[in-house]
Amino acid sequence: MASNLQNKSPLTREFPLEFLQSITNNFSEDRIIGEGGFAVVYKGVLDNGEEIALKKLTHTGTEDTKFADEFNNIVRARHQNIVQYVGYCYHPGRWIEHNQQYVFGHEPTRILCFEYLHGGDLGRHLSEEQPCGLDWQTCYKIIRGVCAGLKYLHSVDIYHLDLKPANILLDNNMMPKIGDFGISRVLPSSKTITTKPGTLIGTMGFMPPEYIDKQEISSKYDMFSLGAILIQIMAGRKNYCDCGSVPSENFIDLVCEIWRKKVHPAMWSHTWKEVKACIRIALRCLEYDRHKRPTIREVVDELNRIDIEDIVDELDRIDIDISSVRDEAINLQSRVALAYNHYKNSGKYLH
């Protein structure tokens, strides 16, 4: 049954509730892989061996807005750094006996299914006092991947609005994928909207000040959250809370020093450029005035430039190596010629 569903387009891939019950041992506790404010996430295995994550929304009632919002946005988003949607289940309720009569209980079950990511979420690798426990190359790969995913989202006018370590999932190769589109919105680019006062939805520490103060939402909302994630990766949660009270140049030095101690000395000459650029970008993303924050396109361009500079440096180094080998060869050639002449002139040369 499941393998037939596999071949259908994402929109039509509807899983029957009974099937999802059967692959999760009736949504048993030992299959839970995560929990958030609005859902419990279970692991299941399809008939063809494919592992999936089932996000069962926990809010009750007949209101389907949240399910519909997440569904609509995740179906539209397809990118290597976005969690891949696999299918859905919508079960409207069931007949129940009430006063010797059967009545239909409208208690919908709403489930979204995604590819299962073995590395769990980024939050598990972060700590209070320390920077991310992973090595710099992996951290940089995660930062680059998150930026690439966000650039894609903004290019299709999706604002995520809940970017945080718990919503960044990692695959076997530590490739990051942005997940949890529960409160994402589709807005025409460069548009700013104001939501109803008194209804803050999101996560403290990742919400920008203009949202907390004036409920304003724009593309710069996600940029603020990105800055918070970057600082937590590079300096730990505590330093994120303190970074506003330290002059930025001092904070940049502090973070560079943390990573200089963690990185092999032979790697530091090029790693420091990446560390410095990421921490500078993070601080700009956290600017109070949202107009001073960069766009995600600018951030990605800036990181690309570092990669290009690194390649140019490497090519220069290879060039220097080649020219020194060439000099060495010319030198050797003339020494051989001299030795040969000397030998010949000394009369000992034999035909």
Ligand SMILES: Nc1ncnc2c1ncn2[C@@H]1O[C@H](COP(=O)(O)OP(=O)(O)OP(=O)(O)O)[C@@H](O)[C@H]1O
């Ligand atoms: N595809 C997946 N693969 C592996 N683990 C996952 C996957 N999706 C979610 N999880 C785990 O479950 C946790 C909760 O998932 P998610 O963020 O989607 O739900 P949520 O926070 O309840 O959603 P919402 O914020 O909309 O309420 C994640 O932080 C992660 O640890």
Ligand SMILES: [Mg+2]
């Ligand atoms: Mg979440």
